[in-house]
Amino acid sequence: MQVAEREAPIPGVRIAAKEHDVAASPGIARSSNFDRLFSPRGIALVGASAASAGVSGQPLRYLTEFGYPGRVYPVNPKYPEMKGLPCYPDVASVPDPCDLALIMVGARHVPGVIDQCGARGIPFAIVLSAGFQEIGEAGAPNQQALETAIARNDVRIVGPNCIGLLNLNEHMHAGFGGAMSNPNLRPGRLAMVTQSGGYGMGMVTAADQQGVGFSYVVSTGNETDITATEFIRYLLEREDTDAVVAYLEGSTDGRGLLEIGRRALELEKPVLMWKVGNSRSGRRAATSHTGRLTAGPELFRRALDQGGYIEIGDTDDVVDLAQFLRYRKRAKGDRVVILTLSGGAGVLIADLCEQHGLEVPDTSAETLAKLKPISPELGSLGNPVDLTPQGYGDNFASYNRVIETVLAAPEFDQAIVRSAPGPIAAVWADGFIEVANRSDKPVLLQWGSGSEGNPAAIAKVEASGIPSFLSPRRSLNALGAMHRFRMKAQRFRDRAGERSGRPVARQQLDLGASGGALGEHASKMVLARYGIPAVAERLIAEHEIDSVRADSLAFPLAVKIESPDVAHKTEAGAIRLNITDLAGFRLAAREVIAAARAYRPHARIHGVLAQQMATGTEVIVGAVDDPYFGPTVMFGLGGILTEILHDVTHRFAPFDLAAAHDMLAEIKGAALLRGYRGSAPLDVDALADALVRVSLLISDHSERIKEIDINPLFVRAAGHGVAAADALIVLHEIERT
Incomplete structure (x- = not known):
């Protein structure tokens, strides 16, 4: 050797x-x-x-x-x-x-x-x-x-x-x-898994310099055997770890990341995910850097949103979140009271709170009555509570009494306190720490201007465990991220015992022995096995066109080619709309067949579809067996809202009705589903049910089904259901041995 x-x-x-x-x-x-x-x-x-x-x-x-x-x-x-x-x-x-x-x-x-x-x-x-x-x-x-x-x-x-x-x-x-090489690195309760050894060790050094330590750090290298996701999963389960920091350039194990996200919510331990290679050039660099293809940033971000992840983009994010992770007090809700000696600072903090989904409620009449006798004459006692520089008096005793009073108020769940500026903060810090520690509600401290020159006061507060920040924006970024994570974890736990069962059992499907696309009618027959309704239609073979009877057709109707080789009928000119009589049907049928053959000379023609003209609001429902994350469902409003605004959302399949309703609420056009400016509300319950059924279809048969496209799915008024007007199912190619 x-x-x-x-x-x-x-x-x-x-x-x-x-x-x-x-x-x-x-x-x-x-x-x-x-x-x-x-x-x-x-x-x-x-x-x-x-x-x-x-x-x-x-x-x-x-x-x-x-x-x-x-x-x-x-x-x-x-x-x-x-x-x-x-x-x-x-x-x-x-x-x-x-x-x-x-x-x-x-x-x-x-x-x-x-x-x-x-x-x-x-x-x-x-x-x-x-x-x-x-x-x-x-x-x-x-x-x-x-x-x-x-x-x-x-x-x-x-x-x-x-x-x-x-x-x-x-x-x-x-x-x-x-x-x-540093023997004096402080231990902590954060673990790290990094695909960049050099950058990961740089994060360890930077965090250590700001008072944050790690328990375990592993550089994964080429990952020929043990992958980053295996390490994240293991470290998340350790009792001596409160969170895992993950620096990833890419992963071949998207399903593992989904599993980790669910487990993080169960444990209420976040994974702080720094995912690089999100831009087009970044993905190109990551591919050449790692030899690993990466999932598209949209689906990766959706995986983070749905799981127990907090997305980060800087070592400062790790340092800031670490303060909340080691702070054992938990807010029971999102209602924040802001206390300050500067009106301008209070306005800024209130704006930041609302940007992060935190409520800044008014001070109640009962609390106002308790505050007035102990507050300066010029103070403003709403929320934010602004004592003005008059709060400096009596060595800030009145400020601390006000803090104690609002912490006891039932209308608030947590407090953000702005300190006195500069060196005088040292006079105030001891009393503040005592008041904050007596309350069971969490308190966040924002240091006033010039406080960085007062290291003794900062050290006292840090030693107390109270989260403290020099930057209002950094403090609210961290507070907001932890709030959203804990709300996700709470919803996950609340729904654990309420998750609805399958509306349809797994169906045995005969999808043939080859890959490629199914025709529209064949696709709808598969959807029907899972209880997804379609607009009424009839498949008419080419040799039946001249013999079909008018009373067997439901006018007005659409006439469309039925061929597994013509997926885009409009592009091929193989569709006719609003046909009102038998002669019009026969002419339209011959035209769409001719158009299909001109478009694809060797196309397999199974006939034409005579479909009843549909009404309702158009939406698009799609599903794909994603190579990284597995079965995934997409939903969006139809027409230009999808194509131009890209107003869509995704969920990883299978999922239940609660998750489906969440999808409906996430799109920008959600108001159109609920009824907007006098329009009738749509049948969102039937739409959510259809999404669940699509999720079951793709997850039950992902070994064969590559894509599902229902575009459009018509959603009718509340109580009147949904119906697929067009559908396409694409099958995986079967490898021949």
Whole structure:
């Protein structure tokens, strides 16, 4: 075995193999219990070096000097000892206990080391080495050999091409570079999973400088074996972690992200998601950077919105949210009282509250009566409560009495307090902390102008655990994000026992043995199996056109081609509307068939549809088996509102009626469904039911159904239901063996 020469990983660069690319050999179960990875009793440093400045030397120094309590085993056949420790010639010689191997050898030697770990019974390995698929064609042989070695061994692998792992609760710095080199990093209750090792370690350093610590940090590298979603799922379940920070460039496991989002809501532990690669150029850069295609930003954001995620975009967001995560008081509602010594600051804070969905209610008459005797004469006692600079008097005793009074008022759930400006805040801080701690309601402090020059007062408040901020905007961004997360979690819990059952059992469908599109009539027959109604219509074969009777048709009607090869009838000119008599029908039928054949000369023509002209409000309902997130349903108003304004919303299938009604409320044109300016309200209950049924159809049969398009679906007045006027189902192509 050779020690890695300057084959250092490239921070953040990775090519992620899909999970099925690394399949264990028969009888090997891939463990998802990472306890011994994050808290190993002993670590073998394979390819260790006594040159402490290098990549292969840093881990030995950090693990022996920073307080890691486990055993450390340097492995390098060139040396009998290293830094006073026995140095072993190979992995087989390493004594017990050993739960983790840190691999720092040349890429071509890594598969052999993994074989040694498997034979030795070491369950985990972190591969710091680079030179695999991330370097392109030159690394392909190494990548293939690595995947083969992983598949034949019961060893879970982090990386390759990563910078390692931190467990700050146990002073375990198992990696190199950046924050790894700081022995004084404070431990905390945030965990981090990062696809960019360099940027992730930069976040650790920046957060530490602002008083925020982490419990565990893992750089995932190429994710050839263990993925970011596996790590997020594991860390979310740990009792010593309040939240997980995730820095992702992309993921092949959209369904895993959905599952994590649901679990985060159940636990009321947020995942702070920093997703990069959202712009077109960013996605292009992420693809070239990671070799991983990314889901479109719209669906990714929808996954965050529906799950227990808080979207972040800066290290400051992590620092700010950490204050609320460690603050144990919880508001029972969204009613905020604002207290200030400056009217302008109060107006700004009130605006920010409403932008974040927080209510700023009026002060009640009962509370006003209690405030007047203890407030300055010029103060304004509505909400915001503004005591003006007169509140500076008597060492702010009156200000603190006012704070205590409003915290006791039943019309408020939480308080935002603006401090006195500058150095005089130190006089006020002790009394404020005492008042805030006596209340069971949460209090947020915003420091007045110039308070940054008063570190003693800031330190006192930080030590008390009360969230405090120099920036009103940052404080409300964090408060609003936590409020929305907790409201999502509350709704999720409330609905857990109320989720409605399926309105229709799973149906057995004969979808044939080929892919491609079904015709409109065939598509509607599939919809009908799931109870989704369609406009009345009749399929008439080409040879029946001249023999059809007028009394068998419901005029006025639309005449449309029925062909699986002509999906866009308008574009093909294969549709005629408002046909009022039999002669008109026969002419229209011949015209649409001729148009279809001109448009697609080899199209399969199954006849024409004679469809009753429909009335109602047009909406569009679609579904797709998304390659990342799986079955997904889309809803929007029809016509130009969908095409020009893109007024649509999405849900991941299957879902229940409550979620369907949420979809209806989310679009910008929701007022049109409820009845607007004298128009009758539409049958939103029937529409929600149809959305649920589409979600069941796509989720029950996603292995065959690729897309569903109902456009338009006509929604009639309340009590009169919905009906599909056009429909298209596209099937997955079946791979031939």
